[in-house]
Amino acid sequence: MDLKLDHRTEDRLTIVEVEGEIDVYTAPRLRELLIDLVNKGNFHLLVNMEKVDFLDSTGLxxxxGGLKRVRAHDGSLELVCTQERILKIFRITGLTKVFGIYASVDEAKEAHGRDK
Amino acid sequence: MATVELTFSALPAHVRTARLVATAIARRTGVEESLLDEVRLAVGEACSRAVEAHRLHCPGEPIRIELRDDSGRFEVIVTDVAPSDDLEQEFQAVTSEPSGMLPDPFASGFGIAVIAGLADDVEVYPGPKGMRIRMSWPAAANGLAPA
Structure with missing residues (x-):
């Protein structure tokens, strides 16, 4: 399955919807979108990975890279993910300590609202 | 022993094809469903690393992947022909890092570290003329999943 990307902004939080496979072939498109969003002043990003079928180290x-960019502007990049097969690669690489990972967009929005 | 061999040019788009073929053969060989995601990810990582190395050093050369059932194991060997002296050092550096202290994921050795975390049996043979990654998973003893 190819990669589908969409985004919307809700109350200073830009939600990036990702669907499909993030690998060495498709990851450049996600990278371009994140760079574009940051360049346009969106420094608080929430990447919804609930419809991601596959993620490899290129996607990580x-x-x-997106996290580094938003942090340079005191921003944040957090994830929504409950799929065990995707969470596993974050655990293997130790990145669960680096990213805020939420069970739903609403939960992430609530946490983001508290931190404001 | 049944073997499937696949060669593909060093294009990122072909990595997905390699993943799909490997997963299909793993299933047919009798690898448990719960392990198929690991097979898919590990094979994808090995092929992605090979594609990146070839694009850097020898974009015209193909990458080879062998898939075989061997005495109750499903074995995958990914072979490239890009020089890998520096990658060996990266692999050593990455695998010796404590958890949470991982280097930049763009480093080539990061994919190998992911493979090491996924397959219970992995061997990496780096060399000046290319790298060979062999990994295996338990499969059905007779090499064929029930129909």
Whole structure:
């Protein structure tokens, strides 16, 4: 399955919807979107990965790159993910300590609202 | 022993094809459903690393993947022909890092560290003329999943 990307902004939080496979072929598109969003002043990003079928280290690299960019502007990049097969790669690489990972968009929005 | 061999040019788009073929053969060989995601990810990581190395050093050369059932194991070997002296050092550095202290994921050795975390049996043979990654998972003893 190819990669589908969409985004919307709700109350200073930009929600990036990702669907499909993030790998060495498709990850550059996600990287471009994250860079574009940051360049346009969106520094608080929430990447919804609930419809991601596959994620490899190339995709992790893109997410870490996005995190570095938003942190340079005192921003945040957090994730929504409950799929065990996707969470496993975050655990293997130790990145569960780096990203805020939420069970739903609403839960992430609530936490983001508290931190404001 | 049944073997399927696949060669593909060093294009990122072909990595998905390699993943799909590996997963299909793993299923047919009798690898448990719960392990198929690990097979898919590990094979994808090995092929992605090989594609990146070839694009850097020898974009015209193909990458080879062998898939076989061998005495109750499903074995995958990914072979590239890109020089890998520096990658060996990266692998050593990555696998010796404590958890949470991982280097930049863009480093080539990061994918190998992921493979090491996924497959219970992994061997990496780096060399000046290319790298060979062999990994295996338990499969049905007779090499064929029930129909």
């Amino acid at each position: 690299g893109v997410l870490v």
